[in-house]
Amino acid sequence: MTMNVLVFNCGSSSLKYRLIAMPGEEQLSSGEAQRIGPPTAKPSCLVLHGNGRPNETRTIPMRNHAEALQQVVAVLRETPDAMPDVIGHRLVNGGPTITDRSWIDDSVLAELIACQDLAPIHNPPAIATIQACREMFPGLPQIVISDTNYHRTIPLHARTYAIPQDVSRAMGIRKYGYHGISHQYVVTETARLMNIPLDRFRAVSCHLGSGGASLCAVVDGRSIDNTMGYSPLQGLIMSTRCGDLDPGITLSLLADTMGDRSAVETRLNNKSGVLGLSGRSADIRDALDSGADDSGSDRNQMTAQVYLWRLKKYLGAYLALVGRADAVIFTDTIGETVPRVRQAVCSGMDVFGIRLDTERNASARQLPADVATSDSPVRVWAVATNEEISIARSVYQAQCES
Template sequence: MELATGGAVNQMSILVLNAGSSTLKYALFDDAAKTELAGGVIDWHGSDSSATFHFRTSGTEDSHTLVGSPDYRMAVNEILDRLTANGFDKPVTAVGHRIVHGGPAFNQAVLIDDRVREELEQISTLAPLHNPPALAAVEAARKVFPDAVHIAVFDTAFYSALPRREVVYPLPYQWFEEYGIRRYGFHGISHAYCAKRAAEILEREDDSNLRLIICHLGNGCSATAVRGEQPVATTMGFTPLEGLMMGTRSGSIDPGILLHLMEQHHMKRDHLDEILNRQSGLLGISGVSSDFREVEQSANAGHKRASLAIEMFATRIRSTIGAFAVTLGGIDALIFTAGIGEHSRTLRSRVCAGLQSLNVLLDEDKNQERSADSDIAQVDSTARILVIRTREEQDIAHAAQRLREESS
């Protein structure tokens, strides 16, 4: 997406916030939610006394250090100050917030009021790495922008269309009915965007039968099988812990392991939660980092556990692609997106190395030279292999623009 030059577009209307545990990504859009005017991230990971502020507009990008105790209130205020200083001085009329888990109550974007805020607080335990910081950012933004409408856009909403067979777990059915134990799915904003963008790239005006497998690979990882922009299956489940191996999360494991650890090694719930969510995945296997770039560097230097971590990571992704190909009855396009999916040539190559039996054929030259939103498959590949730069912020802005208009 091309950014408009500061001052050239004077509508400072829709702000999108995407909160992590120690980061706040932001993007400013024009009144119609079509043009991104500015964006960036504030990162205070590992520090309680400073943060790094990244800011970009068309033709301008800079970073500086913020000194002080970083929190979401400070971050939102700093965003406002920097936008205003760069000529974006029109009022923000809508703020769109990415909320990972909507629970059973929220299957579409909603205006945030006190009741919604309380309901989201009650389900925070379902996404402990994501919902609490998002709600902290909501509180901060409501104070900084009290006259704006605030909208929650949910990662889980896309999966409200999943078939019942994919939603229900093979557990006592009463758990589904009485306790709400079900598959929710996550990264839905990203998967929905990539499905629409893939149809555009492939020039499929009628995409009702388009069969896509989308691999969202970042610190959190998920894959989704999509037919005609509707989800058919996905890897994440009741929480974002299920599915593929991730940066610090284990992904799917035998639940009997947890029972064994509780019974034989007296591990408590909080300790297991910490291990599964924050000390497993690439970090747990490699012992190096949760950052795929650092794991890859170590593997290239001969680090055996780092090499094992990458091999496990690629194998689990490839196995999921195979399973989803059967579910869909074939593949029209395999999509790589998010930080690792977009940027790691090595990972894409390793994943595709075992897909020849599906006639999904990677062109290594194109893989090395890839640009955003490009096809890196061989000419004679049955399925196209697309690298798509996910733009979750734009979809959030569109939802915020729509609800703002409906509420006015």
């Protein structure tokens, strides 16, 4: 069965789309609506990917995601022989009930709306896009693929917080885990590259974005733990997120602000992490690249050390959970393009069977690349993530099954 899958990936002020012919994974068209919403310093625009030719940028006012969607659909209609047969929407958190791929109907939509606060930046525009799609394509099946979906296999003891269980139940507190679409993609790719059946594949997947970052422990191709928790705030040090923090510190910050939850949330989500530590940049590459003659070099070095140390500790933690891993996988902007991060995290890890080839690692430009030494029992891979293809595969699989 062949079909064209239209994938939507919503940000708070952006809408990425990609039309993919499945199962061949041929990309028919793609682009991104940027700066959706109230006017900003630059006008909102639609960037159409040239796929080999130069990109085309059209300046169009788009006040909300529904208007952005109209523009995207207008572009798609310019090539009438390449229209979607099915639509897949990415959702950051599908909540407690939408844990498997879910075809959208009224009741699923109602459930999504009920739990949109679980990802307050990402879920509302995604839901708006879903609603607009239902109006524009009333006959097309639509499906939600959530990042939390891949983590539905995290066992109960790994997703339960050690707080009173009646409180957890009443308030819906549990680990969800995030970045599942990306983790699933690179895990599947790496197993294929290594010729290991997915259902016997063990790995630690490191999704290191320029913004968020998480590690995923994988046994038999399935997620068994993720460093993010109930929210995407827990775990690693990220560009502006603090990651793990003593509950006592969170409470004392709350006391400082006279109980202003949103002030503390903003502080920990938007002003901490690499930005908070370095005091100047939210991008870990700036801290890593800082020269010794730089005025802020001490603080940059400290920032890089704290960031890398947390990462290395979690890699060890997850290798202990996984047992003997087949691979450690690095992906997304930092994981794919910053060899120094892979080098720092994998050095001194011989005890786990990890031996990084310094030269291979430094010169890895073409991904995927295996950057471990020939005799390293655990392989180290840098793999480019592709969330849209990952979504299209899930949609295709679901469509074939239904």
